[in-house]
C-alpha cells in the first residue's frame with residue numbers, strides 16, 4: 001500500500017464519524033451540530049489536498065520554466081561565442097580584402113610611370129641603334145650627333161623622372177601596406193600620410209570621377225599608429241563611394257584637419273546622407289543598409305574601435321539627408337601607450 | 346444588484362459579474378500581491394447576490410495562471426455556488442482552457458471533485474481578446 005500524506009486527517013475523520021454514531025444514542029441533540037462540524041472538516045481536508053496538488057503543480061511548472069530559461073541562456077551564450085568568432089574572422093578577412101584592394105591600386109598606379117619609362121627607353125634604344133648604323137657607315141654628321149644628344153637628354157630625363165615616381169609610389173605603398181598589415185607605432189606626418197593613403201584609392205575614385213580635397217597644415221606630426229589612420233580613411237572613403245554616391249553622380253569629399261593637439265579630422269562627403277533613424281546605429285556592429293548586397297555592417301564599427309582604441313580618441317557622425325555626411329574624429333597627437341589608460345586596447 | 350466589473354491587470358484577472366443576467370466571468374492571470382484584499386470584496390458581492398436573488402447562474406472561469414491563494418479563493422466561490430445549487434438553483438460553471446493545457450485540465454478535475462449540484466463542464470477558451478460572451482454554450 002502506498003504511503004498516504006493525509007493518513008492522520010483521515011483517521012481523525014473516521015474517529016469523528018464513530019464518535020457521532022456513539023453520540024446518536026447518548027446525546028442525539030448534539031448529533032446534527034457534530035455532523036456539520038465533521039462535514040466542514042472533511043471539506044477543509046479536501047481543500048487542503050487540492051491546494052497541495054495546486055502548489056505542487058505550480059512548483060513543477062516553475063521548475064520547468066527555469067530549466068527552459070537555463071537552456072535558452074546557454075544557447076544564447078553559445079550563439080554569442082560563435083558570433084564573436086565569426087566577427088573575428090570577418091574583421092580579419094576585411095583587413096585582407098583591403099590589402100588586396102591596395103595591391104590592385106599599386107599595380108594600377110605604377111603602371112603609368114613604368115609604361116612611360118618603357119616607351120622612352122625603347123625610343124632611346126631606337127635612336128641609339130640609328131646612330132650606330134650611321135657611325136658604321138662612316139656617315140656621322142655633326143647635326144645627327146646633336147639631334148641624338150637632344151633625344152637622349154629628353155628621354156633619359158623622362159625615364160629618370162618616371163622611375164623616381166614609380167620608386168616613390170612603391171615606397172609609399174610599401175609604407176601604407178606595412179602599416180596596414182601591422183599595428184606598428186611610429187612618428188609620422190599626418191598631411192603627407194593622408195595623401196599617400198588617397199593614392200592607393202585613386203583607381204576607385206577615378207572610376208566614379210570623384211575627388212577628395214585635403215586641407216591639412218603640414219605641421220601635425222603624430223606619434224601613433226599610421227596603419228589605423230590608413231584603415232580608418234580607407235573605410236570612410238569606400239563607404240562614401242558605396243553609400244553616398246549610389247546614383248552615379250561624381251562627388252566631392254573633403255578631409256580637413258585642424259588643431260595640433262588634440263587633432264580634429266573631419267571627413268565629409270556631399271552625397272545622399274544618412275536617414276535620422278539610421279544615424280544613431282551606424283557604428284553598431286552588423287548595422288548595414290546594404291544587407292544582401294555585400295555589406296557586413298562592420299566597416300564603421302571597426303573605424304570606431306580604431307579611433308577609440310589605438311588612437312585614444314572619439315568619433316561622431318552628423319548627416320543631413322540629401323546634403324551629405326560628416327565624420328568628426330578627435331584624438332591626441334600622441335596616442336596613448338597600451339595600458340596607459342583604460343580606453344586603449 | 347448591480348454588475349461588478351474589475352479590469353484585468355498583469356497580476357489580477359478580469360472580474361465581470363453581470364448579476365442581473367446571472368452571467369459571471371473570471372479571465373486572465375491571477376497572482377495578486379494580496380489575494381485576500383483582491384478576492385474578499387468579490388466573494389462578498391457574490392455571496393450577497395446569491396442570497397438576494399434566484400436567477401440561474403453561469404460562471405465562466407478562463408484563467409491561464411493562478412497562484413495557490415487564488416486557488417483557495419476559487420474553491421470558496423465554488424463552495425458558495427454549490428450551496429446555492431444544493432438549494433435548487435440552476436448553477437453552471439464552465440472551466441475554459443486550451444485543449445492541450447493538461448495542467449489546467451487536471452485543475453478542473455480537482456476543483457469539480459466536490460461539486461455535486463453544480464453543473465461543471467470544461468470547454469475551449471473564448472476568443473483570446475476576451476470580452477465576448479458565448480451565450481449559445
Ligand SMILES: Nc1ncnc2c1ncn2[C@@H]1O[C@H](COP(=O)(O)OP(=O)(O)OP(=O)(O)O)[C@@H](O)[C@H]1O
Nearest residue numbers: 239240243244273282288289295296297298299300
Ligand atoms: N558616407 C555615407 N553616406 C551615407 N550612408 C553611410 C555612409 N557611411 C556609412 N553609411 C551608412 O552606415 C551603414 C553602416 O556602415 P558600415 O561601413 O558599418 O557598413 P556597410 O558599409 O554597410 O558594410 P561593410 O562596411 O561591412 O561593407 C551603411 O550601411 C550605410 O547605410
Ligand SMILES: [Mg+2]
Nearest residue numbers: 238239299300
Ligand atoms: Mg562600409
